[in-house]
Amino acid sequence: MSSTALEREDAQWYVIHTNTSCENKVKANLEHRVQVMKMADQIFEVLVPAEASTPTPGDKKSKSKNMDKGSKKIYPGYVLVRMVLNDDSWAVVRNTPGVTGFVGLGRRPTPLNEKEVENVLYQMGLQEVKPVSHATYREGQQVKITEGPFSEFAGTVDKVYADKKKLSVLVHIFGRETAVELAFSQVEEI
Numbered sequence: 001m002s003s004t005a006l007e008r009e010d011a012q013w014y015v016i017h018t019n020t021s022c023e024n025k026v027k028a029n030l031e032h033r034v035q036v037m038k039m040a041d042q043i044f045e046v047l048v049p050a051e052a053s054t055p056t057p058g059d060k061k062s063k064s065k066n067m068d069k070g071s072k073k074i075y076p077g078y079v080l081v082r083m084v085l086n087d088d089s090w091a092v093v094r095n096t097p098g099v100t101g102f103v104g105l106g107r108r109p110t111p112l113n114e115k116e117v118e119n120v121l122y123q124m125g126l127q128e129v130k131p132v133s134h135a136t137y138r139e140g141q142q143v144k145i146t147e148g149p150f151s152e153f154a155g156t157v158d159k160v161y162a163d164k165k166k167l168s169v170l171v172h173i174f175g176r177e178t179a180v181e182l183a184f185s186q187v188e189e190i
Contacts, residue, residue, distance in 0.1 A: 010084050011044055011082050011083055011084050012082065012083070012084075012085065012111035012112070013080050013081070013082050013111060013112040013116075013117050014080070014081050014082075014083065014085065014093075014102060014103070014104075014109045014110075014111055014112070015075075015078050015079070015080055015102070015103040015109075015112065016078070016079050016080075016081055016093060016099050016101070016102055016103070017077060017078060017099070017100045017101050017102070017103060018077055018078065018079055018098050018099060018100060019077065019098065019100065020076045020077040021076070022098045023048040023073060023076070023077070023078070023079050024048055025098055026079050026096060026097075026098035026099055027046045027047075027048050027079055029096050029097050029098055030043075030046050030079075030081065030092075030093060030096045030099070031046055033092055033096055034046075034092065037092055039088070039089060039092050042083055042084045042086065042088065042089040043081060043082075043083040043084075043089050043092065043093065044082045044083060045080075045081070045082040046079060046080070046081050046082075047079065047080040047081075047120075047124070048073065048079055048080075049073065049074040049075045049078065049079075049080060049120050049123070049124060050071035050072060050073050050074060050124060051071060051072045051074060051123060051124065051125075074120065074123050074124070075120075078103070079099075080112075080117075080120065081093055085108075085109060085111070090102075090109070113146070115185065116185075119185070137157050137160050137167055137184065137187075137189075138157065138160065139157055139158065139159065139160060140156060140157060141156070141157045141189070142154060142155075142156060142157075142189075142190040143155055143156075143157055143167070143169060143187040143188065143189060143190060144187065144188050144189075144190050145169065145171070145180075145182065145186060145187055146186060146187060146188050147185070147186040148182070148186055150171055150180055150182075153171050153172075154171075154190060155169040155170050155171040155172075155180070155187075156169065156170045157169055157170075158170045158179055165183060165184045165185075166181055166182065166183055166184065167181070167182050167183075167184065167187060168180070168181055169181075169182055169187065
């Protein structure tokens with residue numbers, strides 16, 4: 001197996017911050033830098049999260065071509081990049097004109113988890129299958145918190161707000177139960 005194939009398995013999606021309305025320019029700048037600096041074996045894909053436009057009858061453009069300047073941005077001011085994170089790839093992205101920084105905890109970028117990537121790709125129309133719905137949560141169910149300040153805590157579902165896609169979860173903090181409101185995407189079943 002070639003080193004490129006191994007690096008691709010290690011590639012993850014990261015979020016970079018840009019000035020609002022400069023997303024497409026940053027994408028073009030970064031793609032150009034990847035080509036010129038011969039980084040295609042470390043930086044694989046750059047996406048501006050935008051809603052897939054609905055083709056009108058007789059429109060022969062593909063979904064990806066419809067996501068140009070006229071498309072509504074899902075996350076204005078943000079661009080996704082799939083890459084193998086190392087000092088070289090980080091420097092190429094960070095020093096691209098228009099990039100104001102990476103999104104992450106501390107000084108290093110934090111990769112998106114698989115569920116987050118699937119949701120974005122589905123919203124963009126690049127993934128045909130809708131991510132699994134978490135509307136099956138029920139009161140009394142045990143869940144693990146996956147995001148936010150209570151990440152890795154386990155708790156019990158107290159209330160389900162299906163219309164808001166949120167839960168009230170009872171978490172043991174300092175010896176007592178505390179209710180925490182969380183989005184479905186911030187928990188997983190145990």
